Amino acid sequence: MADLSLERIGKNFGPVEVIHALDLMVRDGEFVVLVGPSGCGKSTLLRMIAGLDTISRGRLHIGGRDASALPPQKRNIAMVFQSYALFPHMTVRENILFGPGIRGDARALAEERLAAAAQMLNLTPYLDRKPGQLSGGQRQRVAMGRAVMREPDLFLFDEPLSNLDAQLRVQMRTEIKALHQKLGTTIIYVTHDQIEAMTMADRIVVMNGGRIEQEGKPLELYDRPANTFVAGFLGSPPMNLLAARLEGGQIRLADGASLATAFQGAAAGDVIMGVRPERFRPADGGPLGLEVEVVEPTGAETHLFGTLAGTPVRIVVADRLAARPGQRLALDVSPGDIHLFDAGSGRRIEAPTRAA
Missing domain, CATH: 3.40.50.300 (P-loop containing nucleotide triphosphate hydrolases)
Incomplete structure (x- = not known):
């Protein structure tokens, strides 16, 4: 050796x-x-x-x-x-x-x-x-x-x-x-x-x-x-990447949808929001709207293809979800499951640490 x-x-x-x-x-x-x-x-x-x-x-x-x-x-x-x-x-x-x-x-x-x-x-x-x-x-x-x-x-x-x-x-x-x-x-x-x-x-x-x-x-x-x-390559399915704007710790997508994040105090600017497919969750009245195009039931999971804020995405739900093509599905995502990357360089943005 x-x-x-x-x-x-x-x-x-x-x-x-x-x-x-x-x-x-x-x-x-x-x-x-x-x-x-x-x-x-x-x-x-x-x-x-x-x-x-x-x-x-x-x-x-x-x-x-x-x-x-x-x-x-x-x-x-x-x-x-x-x-x-x-x-x-x-x-x-x-x-x-x-x-x-x-x-x-x-x-x-x-x-x-x-x-x-x-x-x-x-x-x-x-x-x-x-x-x-x-x-x-x-x-x-x-x-x-x-x-x-x-x-x-x-x-x-x-x-x-x-x-x-x-x-x-x-x-x-x-x-x-x-x-x-x-x-x-x-x-x-x-x-x-x-x-x-x-x-x-x-x-x-x-x-x-x-x-x-x-x-x-x-x-x-x-x-x-x-x-x-790395975010878009590693993982199957890979991370979803969406153009967004960070302002006051809130993420705003191209369709106007807004999400709370863990990036309170971070500088405002254009960013790329990354979310793993399994981190989205269906939620009545959720801030995000997925336009469902293809539904793939695998037994243990349901894979959904569609568009979110005009961007093609893939969602993985750990249930036998009764979704159908053409449906608008309300989604939410926890602040801790949101990754942010600089829109210019593509490099990861770390969430500001809070003082003890």
Whole structure:
């Protein structure tokens, strides 16, 4: 196991700068998820850590050792990709033992580690099957088994669940998290799926345009997003963002609706009001009016799509709400559930603290 330190790491492809002087510290044994939209640089950053892409500038340390110029095979990392990359003519046993055979590991020791890895990943009954006889989830577990056999300092996962169906994704999320708890190895995991990030990570790093927008524990980012990008990206469904005006601690929306806030004493000005979908609540005579367009009952919840003050929004109600398209639904929201962001910069506005 080892920690990872990135110091002012940058990457250029010709004149195009795709990673901008990025700093990141990953502690020994930590599960860190890099999340962001396509093209944000998260997979490029992972490939730089693995040594598959060169570093244009900055330093990279693994376990205190400068690995900036080391070739991949000398970094003691194991990488699991979106594609399983299994040898189709080999059995599961032969696929998993291929790496130790190339490295010249002792056969008896390799067989012992294979038995332990197969038991951990529930692969023991499938060791004599070939990849074509396995499901997608089983193939991904074989790929993970090859990584485990290396006994690496770092596990790197590059969107490993993207090719799986919804049910298998949920199952594999649990299995990867359980693997981390058993091994205690440092894991860096790349995904664009916010649910994967929220459920698996010890710490989430949100990237955008080759830069880190915010990092922290999942619920810290969910409850206190640093800016409108993080607020609108993290969460499923994401936070609703509406243009508003703050005056005297009151929020006024474009349709004239007014809400009390926890921002008494804050400077007046144009703001972006953020509210999580589940924080709205139906209320007879409530100050907000949702023009309902689509109703999605899910059983435990009801999802409502519509417009609020002329802005498209999504509301999640933890009831089987008898709403219908075309209806105007009165809503309210508690002052403590309102997030405010600067209309110009998009940065979070903190509510003034009251003196004791």
